[in-house]
Amino acid sequence: MDELINCIEKLDLCKSQRGGNILIYRNYEHKLDYVAKTTNKHSWRCNSNSDCKARVYTIGLNPPVTEGDVWHEHPAKPAKIEIRKAFSDIKSNNSSEARSAIQKAQVSLSIEAQVMLPTYDALRQRLQSKVDPYSKYPKINKKEDLLIPDEFKFT
Secondary structure, three states: OHHHHHHHHHHHEEEEOOEEEEEEEEEHHHOEEEOOOOOOOOEEEOOOOOOOOOOEEEEOEEEEEOOOOOOOOOOOOOOHHHHHHHHHHHHHHHHOHHHHHHHHHHHEEEEEEEEOOOHHHHHHHOOOOOOOOOOOOOOOHHHHHHOOOOHHHOO
């Protein structure tokens, strides 16, 4: 039972920059490789190093985690994971003021993580949500429903 509790404490899910899930287990990042349709078994592979063959497995997105036969041959990067967790939390909170959210996150990070942070402009761009410029126009299903707005009629 203690093993299961220890696994639960070490397991964390974050979002990648492109919106995918990143599993953080024992200070290593793993990205989703595949999901077995019949058993819902998720296979995660190492995200830090492309040559690393380490894998972990979960049933769904829940603990416990089962380790594969091969483990990581490279050192963990806890500062990088600390940064990912902090900015994943900021993005999930949908803070409207990027400057204050970034400053709060920077203060809470360790010195090693603060040194590894990208520039302020890079962080701000990372937090801004993408807005579809055509979302204000109606979606067209049939050719007969097509109405061209006046702003697009003239060149």
